[in-house]
Amino acid sequence: MHTLSCRYVIVGIVLLAFFGCRTTYDARRTPAEELQSEGRIVFVRPDRYSLFGTRSIRDYIEITYEQISVNEAGYPVLTVGLRNRGGQHFWDTKGPDVQLSVQTAFYNKPIQPDGAASGPALYHTNWQTVKLVRGQTSDYKVACPIKGANHYQMTISEYLK
Amino acid sequence: MFNKLLLLKVAMKIKMSVVLCVSVGSIMLGGCATPVDTTPSHTRILAPDQDDEIAGSFIDSSDIRTIAQQMCTELLTLPEVSESPDTVRIATEKIRNSTRYMIDTNLLLRRLRLELNKYSQGQVRFFAQGSGQAARTRILKEREQTRVQKAIDDVASFIASSDLVQNSEKPVRLAVVPVANTNLFNMNADSFASLLRTKIKDHAGAKVLFAKAGSDAQVDYTLTGEFFVESIKREGVANTVEDLKWAQENPNKWYADPNYSPGSTVYGTQINLDGSIRRRIKVGPNITYKLIDPALWNSPNLTKKFNVMLVNNEDMAVLEKVVNLEEQIKSGQERANYILTGDIASLSRARAGQRSDYVLVSLYLIDPVSNEMLWEYGYEVKRVTSRSVLYR
Numbered sequence: 364m365h366t367l368s369c370r371y372v373i374v375g376i377v378l379l380a381f382f383g384c385r386t387t388y389d390a391r392r393t394p395a396e397e398l399q400s401e402g403r404i405v406f407v408r409p410d411r412y413s414l415f416g417t418r419s420i421r422d423y424i425e426i427t428y429e430q431i432s433v434n435e436a437g438y439p440v441l442t443v444g445l446r447n448r449g450g451q452h453f454w455d456t457k458g459p460d461v462q463l464s465v466q467t468a469f470y471n472k473p474i475q476p477d478g479a480a481s482g483p484a485l486y487h488t489n490w491q492t493v494k495l496v497r498g499q500t501s502d503y504k505v506a507c508p509i510k511g512a513n514h515y516q517m518t519i520s521e522y523l524k
Numbered sequence: 525m526f527n528k529l530l531l532l533k534v535a536m537k538i539k540m541s542v543v544l545c546v547s548v549g550s551i552m553l554g555g556c557a558t559p560v561d562t563t564p565s566h567t568r569i570l571a572p573d574q575d576d577e578i579a580g581s582f583i584d585s586s587d588i589r590t591i592a593q594q595m596c597t598e599l600l601t602l603p604e605v606s607e608s609p610d611t612v613r614i615a616t617e618k619i620r621n622s623t624r625y626m627i628d629t630n631l632l633l634r635r636l637r638l639e640l641n642k643y644s645q646g647q648v649r650f651f652a653q654g655s656g657q658a659a660r661t662r663i664l665k666e667r668e669q670t671r672v673q674k675a676i677d678d679v680a681s682f683i684a685s686s687d688l689v690q691n692s693e694k695p696v697r698l699a700v701v702p703v704a705n706t707n708l709f710n711m712n713a714d715s716f717a718s719l720l721r722t723k724i725k726d727h728a729g730a731k732v733l734f735a736k737a738g739s740d741a742q743v744d745y746t747l748t749g750e751f752f753v754e755s756i757k758r759e760g761v762a763n764t765v766e767d768l769k770w771a772q773e774n775p776n777k778w779y780a781d782p783n784y785s786p787g788s789t790v791y792g793t794q795i796n797l798d799g800s801i802r803r804r805i806k807v808g809p810n811i812t813y814k815l816i817d818p819a820l821w822n823s824p825n826l827t828k829k830f831n832v833m834l835v836n837n838e839d840m841a842v843l844e845k846v847v848n849l850e851e852q853i854k855s856g857q858e859r860a861n862y863i864l865t866g867d868i869a870s871l872s873r874a875r876a877g878q879r880s881d882y883v884l885v886s887l888y889l890i891d892p893v894s895n896e897m898l899w900e901y902g903y904e905v906k907r908v909t910s911r912s913v914l915y916r
Contacts, residue, residue: 366657366675371539464573486643489589490573506597508643524575 368498398478404443406430407520418520423447423461427500438496439513440506441467447495462522464490467505469512485512490523544766569594570751579911581881583624588635591885593901596639600887602899604862605648613649615857615866624872625881633864649856661853668850675847676716679832680723682845688745688834689731699735701748703830720747720832736753745842749832751849827852863890876916880908 380495406420427444436439449458468484486507495501541692547706570576573586599605605612616637619629650661683689688764700717721734735741828850834843866887873880888900 369540434601436601438601488593489595490571491590492584492586500838506594506601508597508600508639522575523571523573524577 370506379452379463385467393480395458395477395480396481397464399408399476401478401516403474403515404517404519410524420463420521423459424463424491424519426496431515433504437508437510439469439507439510439515440504441469441515441517442502442503442504443517444500445493445495445503445519447497449497451467460497461495463493463495464518464523465503465505466490466495466509466520467515467517469507469509470514470516473514479516484516485509490520492522539675559561579909581872581879581909583629583883583885583905584625584866587885587903587905589631591632591887591901592635592639593740593902595636596643597889597898598901599640600644600647602889604898608861609645611649612645612862613651613675613860614862615651615860615892616653617863618885622867623870623881625870627868629868632866634885635885636864640687651860652854653855653857656680659802664851664853670832671851672849675830675849676719676723679830679845679847680720680727683724683747683832683834683843684732686768686834688771688843688844689728692731692744695731695733696728696745696897697733697735697741697743698745698747698834699741699743701746701835702736703749703751717747743837746835747832748835749830751828751830753828755826755854825853860892863892864888868899878910880906882906 371398404426406424409419410481425446427446427450429441429443431439445463464498465488467488468479469486470481470484472481474481486509488505488507491505493501493503505517574590575586576586616633619632621627621629637650641650700721702717724732725734751778827848829846830849831844831846833841836842864887866885868883868885870884871882876892885903886895886900890896890897
């Protein structure tokens with residue numbers, strides 16, 4: 364009985380050892396539902412969380428408008444109104460100034476229904492800094508030097524550090 | 525006894541369980557081990573737009589990238605660019621830095637060029653100002669050598685096929701006289717004359733006879749010519765006689781080249797125009813004079829031509845032909861449609877360990893003919909830092 368249990372233990376250990384010996388693992392694919400639910404303007408999750416309060420950009424920034432147009436030379440121009448609405452909670456003892464990093468990707472196909480899975484962007488801007496003092500609305504404008512890339516997704520993050 | 529046996533069994537079971545747990549735990553933890561650290565020591569790789577946390581109140585890499593990105597589309601949108609049927613060529617001028625910071629202002633132009641060359645699809649082109657020019661000069665000079673051979677061949681063919689030679693009943697007798705202004709090219713005139721003579725003989729055959737060099741034989745025509753440049757300024761040194769005369773009249777504009785062989789020189793004494801200094805000078809045939817004024821150096825960068833002449837016994841040129849021997853190496857900027865330049869200015873303040881800078885970057889496009897600014901772009905940023913670094 365004792366010998367049998369020892370054998371089982373040894374076999375189990377050997378099997379477990381083989382479990383840890385794979386060289387590669389399949390990458391996780393972003394679920395299609397997740398991509399489909401993304402809009403044209405998205406906020407990145409905060410870099411860290413606090414026990415009290417929130418660092419979520421959505422709590423401080425709101426979008427007042429978004430417009431996509433084509434200029435006289437045929438290049439798409441995106442203008443988005445970004446407003447710093449100040450602190451909205453009792454723990455916000457003052458309305459903070461906010462510094463954002465914004466990157467825009469331009470596509471030649473609509474973001475929906477496939478979301479970012481529709482393919483690679485034709486053009487990416489760099490991460491541009493937008494500074495908003497309390498109550499300020501910035502008419503953030505970005506143009507794309509490729510004609511026909513009239514669809515976009517704008518990603519807004521706190522200032523990249 | 526029975527209790528002892530029981531206790532022993534329990535102890536064995538516990539022991540086995542512990543061993544099993546430890547083994548399994550080790551294996552599981554071994555599978556969770558953190559991978560080998562591949563980051564360079566004391567170094568973090570950042571995205572180009574990322575803040576490096578070194579602080580400073582001047583512009584950063586993300587500002588330069590933002591300026592390039594915004595300017596690229598604005599430039600491509602200009603009617604002068606978007607509606608131009610031809611490629612728009614832009615010459616750049618160094619951006620002026622009016623701030624107290626040391627910055628390579630060409631970084632901005634380079635980043636903008638990257639964007640435009642990538643996205644303009646050939647609509648906008650820049651000149652290689654300062655880049656690859658040494659290799660370019662070498663390539664063009666080597667191509668010229670091939671052209672010289674062809675030019676000599678063309679001249680020889682022209683002479684051999686002329687009516688003077690073809691319609692003559694007897695072989696045409698020619699004497700070769702050294703060509704003028706060979707010092708302009710720093711060229712061996714004897715070699716040039718020999719090459720030309722050989723080619724003429726190749727083309728004309730028995731229809732042409734050459735007199736021996738230096739002989740007094742009766743000839744029908746003299747083969748001569750002169751080199752000249754396409755310029756109305758005095759370029760290089762004309763010939764030995766004029767060299768000496770000019771050298772004597774302009775003693776503060778030349779000095780002897782120390783690299784020549786002294787065997788063929790003649791020494792003399794030069795008194796300066798102000799009479800203050802006497803110095804011994806070296807003059808002689810085929811001497812290269814290095815001139816202090818670079819505009820008068822030998823072999824100036826100009827288009828050089830050769831005018832070949834057949835001169836009759838009345839000293840009249842009966843046949844002439846001009847050929848290009850060397851083309852001026854141009855920068856190409858004569859074809860520039862616009863000039864792109866700008867300046868960076870800042871307003872700086874400091875107090876109690878804090879420093880702030882308001883920076884304004886302006887770039888503009890200038891029409892070189894009308895001298896008008898037809899477009900201007902501005903980028904402004906203000907930063908304050910409590911880390912007071914000398915150059916940021």
